Amino acid sequence: MAERKSWSLGGALRTMFKRPTIDESTWEDLEDALLTADFGPTITDEVLEELRDQVDRFNTTDPADLRRMLREVIEDRLAKFDTTLNLSERPAVTLMVGVNGVGKTTTIGKFARFLRNFDRTVVVGAADTFRAAAVEQLDTWAMRADVRIVRPQQFGQDPASVAYQTVEVAMREGIEMVVIDTAGRLQTKAGLMDELTKIHRVVEKLAPVSEVLLVLDATTGQNGVSQAEAFIEHAGVTGLVVTKLDGSAKGGFVLSVQERTGLPIKLIGTGEGINDLSGFTPHVFAEQLLADA
Numbered sequence: 491m492a493e494r495k496s497w498s499l500g501g502a503l504r505t506m507f508k509r510p511t512i513d514e515s516t517w518e519d520l521e522d523a524l525l526t527a528d529f530g531p532t533i534t535d536e537v538l539e540e541l542r543d544q545v546d547r548f549n550t551t552d553p554a555d556l557r558r559m560l561r562e563v564i565e566d567r568l569a570k571f572d573t574t575l576n577l578s579e580r581p582a583v584t585l586m587v588g589v590n591g592v593g594k595t596t597t598i599g600k601f602a603r604f605l606r607n608f609d610r611t612v613v614v615g616a617a618d619t620f621r622a623a624a625v626e627q628l629d630t631w632a633m634r635a636d637v638r639i640v641r642p643q644q645f646g647q648d649p650a651s652v653a654y655q656t657v658e659v660a661m662r663e664g665i666e667m668v669v670i671d672t673a674g675r676l677q678t679k680a681g682l683m684d685e686l687t688k689i690h691r692v693v694e695k696l697a698p699v700s701e702v703l704l705v706l707d708a709t710t711g712q713n714g715v716s717q718a719e720a721f722i723e724h725a726g727v728t729g730l731v732v733t734k735l736d737g738s739a740k741g742g743f744v745l746s747v748q749e750r751t752g753l754p755i756k757l758i759g760t761g762e763g764i765n766d767l768s769g770f771t772p773h774v775f776a777e778q779l780l781a782d783a
Contacts, residue, residue: 499527499741500782507553512545516553520560527779528711529742533749537563561776567745568772571754575769576728577605579700581660583668583693585653587686587725588705589717590674593733595624597705597759598671599631600767601731604757605667606635607765613638613663615656615670617649617689628671634764638665649673649685650692657696668697683724690726703756705731706747708740715747722751729756731767741779744770 502523506516517538524534537560544559545551577584584601588594595618602612614632618624619642632639640656653670660668670693672686690699704727706714721727730751732744735758748755755770 497526498782499523500780502526503557503780504782507557509553511551512553512556516556517542520556524742527742528708528740528746530712530746530750533567533742533746537567557780561780564745564779565773565776568748568776571748573729573754573756573770573772575756576700577667579698580666581657581668581697582666582700583657583670583697584701584703585670585672585686585689585693585699586703586705586731587672587721587727588674589714589721590621592674592705592707592710592714593759594674594705595627595671596631596762597731597733597757597767598628598669599635600759600764601703601757602632602635602637602667602669603764604767604769605669606637610667611637611665612667612669613640613656613660613665615640615653615668616642617652617656618671618673619645619647619649619652620673624671631764638663650688653689654692654696657693661696679720683720686721686725699726701729701756702727703729703731704753705733708732708735708743711740711743712746712750715750722753727753729754731755731757731759733759735760741775744775 506519521534521538540563541559586594586598598614602614605612614637616625616628625641629639640659642652656670657668693699702725704718704721730753732755744755757767758770759767
């Protein structure tokens with residue numbers, strides 16, 4: 491029995507773009523597809539309005555023109571944000587933040603490998619000291635990524651001290667990149683944010699923090715953004731990492747989350763493997779969203 495192909499935005503639009511003309515059913519089908527792809531109602535309405543204006547302005551009825559216009563509109567909206575990773579400091583320190591369960595620890599392993607693929611030396615710091623499982627998991631991913639790890643010296647060690655020791659190791663050994671895991675849950679949001687603020691403050695006694703990356707799970711959509719709002723508000727987040735973005739089924743989330751948070755997506759994770767993390771390039775992503783169309 492043939493395996494059923496998962497839903498994708500491009501696949502959903504393929505038939506529509508092959509029709510002989512643009513009519514009212516075109517707009518209805520496009521609206522349904524964008525909503526299913528998690529663009530959200532506000533952005534869906536704005537994209538449709540912009541496309542209707544362009545179709546009228548250029549006086550076209552060719553669905554092939556509409557496909558090109560859709561790609562350009564998506565790309566233009568994505569490109570409003572600077573997706574460049576700011577890692578020019580030496581050492582360049584990145585704090586990874588996010589609620590538990592979004593794939594933060596595995597993302598750190600993939601990010602370390604991503605940096606190694608650019609011939610950077612890397613050390614990771616296991617500063618999520620309240621979860622022994624998180625330390626062991628990060629140890630496993632550090633081995634896969636072939637990078638150094640600084641572990642807590644005892645259970646429950648002050649996370650800021652682990653972060654500090656990690657940066658010390660980097661400075662002493664000339665390691666270029668530092669990636670620090672942090673707790674995703676404490677008893678209160680205030681306690682968690684105080685902890686992150688302390689890590690930030692202690693690290694900056696040695697070196698500036700180059701990036702604070704918030705990890706979001708694409709499959710949780712807007713609920714995931716709501717869960718992460720305390721980090722966005724209090725943790726000094728500089729960019730987003732979107733994980734579990736398999737195919738284009740949730741591709742619209744990429745656009746909606748940037749516009750909702752005002753933060754750029756800097757990395758996207760597309761699978762479970764060590765190399766399944768890449769930098770985010772708006773024009774490439776826009777084309778991939780519509781690849782099957």
